[in-house]
Amino acid sequence: MEKRIVFHIDFDYFYAQCEEIRNPKIKSKCVAVCIFSDRGGDSGAIATANYNARKFGVKSGIPIMLAKNKLKEQDAVFLPADFDYYSDMSSKAMEIIEKYADVFEYVGRDEAYLDVTQKTEMNIHNAEHLAQQLKNEIRNSLKLTCSIGISPNKLLSKIASDFKKPDGLTTVKPEQVEEFLSSLKIREIPGIGKKTEDVFTQMNIHTIEELRKIDVFDLNKMFGRKTGTYIFNSAKGIDGETVRPRPPTIQFSKIVTLKKNSKEFEFLRENVEELCVRLNKLAIENSKMYRSIGIQFVNEDLSSKTKSRMMKNPGNNLVEFKKIAFQLLEDALVEQEMLVRRIGVRISEFSDMEGQSDITSYF
DNA sequence: CCCTCGATCAC
DNA sequence: CCTCATATCGAGGG
Numbered sequence: 506m507e508k509r510i511v512f513h514i515d516f517d518y519f520y521a522q523c524e525e526i527r528n529p530k531i532k533s534k535c536v537a538v539c540i541f542s543d544r545g546g547d548s549g550a551i552a553t554a555n556y557n558a559r560k561f562g563v564k565s566g567i568p569i570m571l572a573k574n575k576l577k578e579q580d581a582v583f584l585p586a587d588f589d590y591y592s593d594m595s596s597k598a599m600e601i602i603e604k605y606a607d608v609f610e611y612v613g614r615d616e617a618y619l620d621v622t623q624k625t626e627m628n629i630h631n632a633e634h635l636a637q638q639l640k641n642e643i644r645n646s647l648k649l650t651c652s653i654g655i656s657p658n659k660l661l662s663k664i665a666s667d668f669k670k671p672d673g674l675t676t677v678k679p680e681q682v683e684e685f686l687s688s689l690k691i692r693e694i695p696g697i698g699k700k701t702e703d704v705f706t707q708m709n710i711h712t713i714e715e716l717r718k719i720d721v722f723d724l725n726k727m728f729g730r731k732t733g734t735y736i737f738n739s740a741k742g743i744d745g746e747t748v749r750p751r752p753p754t755i756q757f758s759k760i761v762t763l764k765k766n767s768k769e770f771e772f773l774r775e776n777v778e779e780l781c782v783r784l785n786k787l788a789i790e791n792s793k794m795y796r797s798i799g800i801q802f803v804n805e806d807l808s809s810k811t812k813s814r815m816m817k818n819p820g821n822n823l824v825e826f827k828k829i830a831f832q833l834l835e836d837a838l839v840e841q842e843m844l845v846r847r848i849g850v851r852i853s854e855f856s857d858m859e860g861q862s863d864i865t866s867y868f
Numbered sequence: 869c870c871c872t873c874g875a876t877c878a879c
Numbered sequence: 880c881c882t883c884a885t886a887t888c889g890a891g892g893g
Contacts, residue, residue, distance in 0.1 A: 569882095695877085701876080731889085758885075762881095797871090809875095847881095
């Protein structure tokens with residue numbers, strides 16, 4: 506278990522690339538894949554954009570309206586997200602990728618880790634050759650491009666796959682780790698987002714080289730034991746996480762944007778009910794019972810509030826589910842000042858059904 | 869040790 | 880102008 510060779514594979518601008526594959530005519534244009542909310546009009550956000558669009562500042566997460574404004578002078582297409590199609594494309598690609606791995610870890614529709622230590626006999630040249638073959642095979646069979654990072658661990662490979670995109674291949678050998686990381690922005694470390702970055706900016710810390718100078722005790726004080734230690738190790742490229750198949754999902758959630766902002770119980774109740782129905786169906790499809798139920802408000806100002814409750818016993822009875830969800834809603838509304846923009850429901854603390862779903866069948 | 873809740877990340 | 884879904888951590892209270 507001493508040394509490893511790990512790949513991180515990332516499909517380039519995945520949803521937008523899928524759309525280009527389906528309709529190559531749009532490849533020369535700006536392509537933005539949109540998630541429209543239930544408000545109508547252009548309310549919603551960008552899921553992904555191709556590189557033509559990114560040149561104009563259009564990226565995932567920004568409002569559709571803003572993206573349209575940025576691209577108003579351009580030849581651009583705005584397409585509604587078609588997740589079934591992307592999932593199908595993803596499955597086909599993952600099927601190919603698995604074959605190249607000793608151990609395969611699915612991370613999401615557009616991401617995976619591979620441990621290839623055995624397959625490459627721990628040889629970097631073999632690894633680079635294998636990665637190139639893999640890129641070729643998925644390009645030839647699906648017309649899909651991806652970027653791959655190769656290194657001794659998951660952390661470095663993830664950073665490396667992001668280093669050169671699209672269609673990149675980046676290797677970080679053990680002796681190159683320090684040099685590779687030094688010049689990078691701390692934001693490149695997965696898990697360091699906007700908030701964490703802001704804290705370091707305040708301290709005039711921008712690069713990983715600068716980050717390395719901070720004491721682990723100080724980091725622990727600032728971010729807590731787990732995160733502090735994680736950041737400390739990451740700055741040195743240290744990561745012991747093994748590549749392994751993903752454990753089963755431990756929660757399901759659904760959230761909707763309300764037709765209008767509101768804090769009226771009856772209106773919110775109807776929306777919650779709909780979400781309960783969909784989630785309960787999902788639980789049953791997956792043979793899961795849940796023990797915890799939660800609701801979430803996203804307020805007008807985008808701040809959020811959650812309420813949750815644990816049941817004595819796991820179950821998946823829709824009537825019980827709704828009763829608890831409505832109660833949580835009522836409780837949450839008591840102190841509620843602001844209008845609610847979006848409302849969500851969550852179930853967790855799963856246990857498997859195992860045929861004990863219907864106790865009457867025992868008699 | 870268990871529960872609830874907010875914060876953060878990242879998509 | 881602001882989607883959707885999941886996971887994780889830590890504080891605070893029992």
